[in-house]
Amino acid sequence: MKPASLSVVGLGPGDACCLTPQARMVLEQAQCIAGYRLYLELTPPELLYGKTVIATGMRHEEDRCAAAIEAALAGQRTALVCSGDPGVYALAGLALELLEARGLTTVPFSVVPGVPALCAAAALLGAPLTHDFACVSLSDLLTPWETIIKRLTAAMQGDFVCVLYNPRSKGRPRHLEQALEIAGRFRDGTCPVGLVRKAFRPGQEVSVRELANFDPTGVDMLSLLIIGNSESRVSGSYMLTPRGYMRKNS
Numbered sequence: 001m002k003p004a005s006l007s008v009v010g011l012g013p014g015d016a017c018c019l020t021p022q023a024r025m026v027l028e029q030a031q032c033i034a035g036y037r038l039y040l041e042l043t044p045p046e047l048l049y050g051k052t053v054i055a056t057g058m059r060h061e062e063d064r065c066a067a068a069i070e071a072a073l074a075g076q077r078t079a080l081v082c083s084g085d086p087g088v089y090a091l092a093g094l095a096l097e098l099l100e101a102r103g104l105t106t107v108p109f110s111v112v113p114g115v116p117a118l119c120a121a122a123a124l125l126g127a128p129l130t131h132d133f134a135c136v137s138l139s140d141l142l143t144p145w146e147t148i149i150k151r152l153t154a155a156m157q158g159d160f161v162c163v164l165y166n167p168r169s170k171g172r173p174r175h176l177e178q179a180l181e182i183a184g185r186f187r188d189g190t191c192p193v194g195l196v197r198k199a200f201r202p203g204q205e206v207s208v209r210e211l212a213n214f215d216p217t218g219v220d221m222l223s224l225l226i227i228g229n230s231e232s233r234v235s236g237s238y239m240l241t242p243r244g245y246m247r248k249n250s
Contacts, residue, residue, distance in 0.1 A: 004031070006072040006107055008086040008095050009079045010114020014042045014201040018115045026112050027079055034068040035081035036060075042201075043081055052076065059141075065095045072107055085116040089137055089165055118163045121196035121224045124206045126238025128194055128226045132160050133241075138175045139166035145175070152179055156186040161232060161241055164225040168216060176216040176225075183227050187211055194226040194239045195219065208239045 007026050012018035027033065027047040033040070034054035052071065056064040068080040082090035092111045099107055122129045134155035140148060155162050162183070168176040183191070189212030197205040197220070209215075211227065219225065232241040 004072055004075050004077045004108070005110070006068055006095065006099075007077075007079050007110045007112055008090075008092045009081050009112040010085040010087075010090070010116075011039060011042055011081050011083050012115035013084065013117055013120035013199045016044050018120065018200055019044070020112075020114060023112050023114055026110075027081075029077055030079035031076040032068070032071040032078040033081060034064055034071065034078065036064065039081050039083050042083065061091060061094055062098070065091055065098050068095065069098060069102070069104070069107070073104075079112075082114070083117070084120075085114045086111050087113070088116045088118075088135075117165070117199060117224055118226075120199040121163075121194070121226060124196050124199060124204075125194040125208065125226060126235065126240055128192075128228060128232060128239040128241050129161060129163075130243045131229065131231075131241050133163060133226075134158075134160040135163040135165060136179075137165040138168070138172070138179055140172065140175070148175075149178070149182065153182055156183055156227075159186070159229045161229045162227045164227065166221060167223055167225050168219040169221050176219055180211065180214060180216060183211060187227070187230065189213075191230075192228045192232050192234050192239045194228075195223060196226075197223040199224070208234055208237070 009023050009026055032052040033048060037055045040055055054067045068078050072078040080091060080095060086092040099105055118135060136152045138148060164179060189210060191211040192208050193211050193214045195207050228241055
């Protein structure tokens with residue numbers, strides 16, 4: 001039997017209103033949907049009804065991708081769901097690597113974009129990403145911590161707004177403290193730091209604080225941080241990084 005297809009689908013930040021029409025269409029047409037249990041809970045239930053559902057736990061990414069590939073090889077239109085965008089710290093790359101390793105590059109494959117977590121968080125914070133920015137994950141499960149420090153230091157030194165994914169977990173409570181210490185070498189204490197937790201999900205939390213007074217203890221893996229550049233500022237209850245239009249026109 002010829003394989004049907006494998007699509008890696010971005011669900012966006014979590015609320016069904018942020019699911020793109022393209023993603024919804026692919027999920028409607030899928031015969032099998034695979035994903036991490038939490039992400040399947042974020043999938044509108046009507047899109048799962050009557051379909052084969054493959055659920056795996058945390059840190060079983062390779063098993064999840066392999067199961068989705070097998071479903072596609074069995075002839076099912078298969079969707080592998082990810083939160084945010086599947087190409088941003090998600091499974092589009094791993095799925096493609098596994099297909100490549102097995103010599104299955106002829107399997108119909110597509111990536112369906114979703115609203116990335118950083119865009120959802122930025123929208124809730126106001127306008128923190130309207131100039132150059134860099135994204136760094138503080139998880140050292142797949143990347144050596146020394147490499148993460150090197151990248152973060154370079155981004156801070158280059159005056160990029162810095163988005164921190166996977167900022168703090170029980171297994172690495174000190175990583176975020178070290179990241180904030182690095183930021184303090186290149187930013188004033190008044191530099192705004194935006195914190196968004198559970199963006200567009202029940203229990204959503206949004207705040208903007210000064211770097212010097214930022215308390216990392218309330219941050220977890222459901223959080224995303226945005227540290228401003230040298231020109232970022234607080235505007236009312238929002239975080240603003242000017243693009244330069246006002247300076248150009250003054």
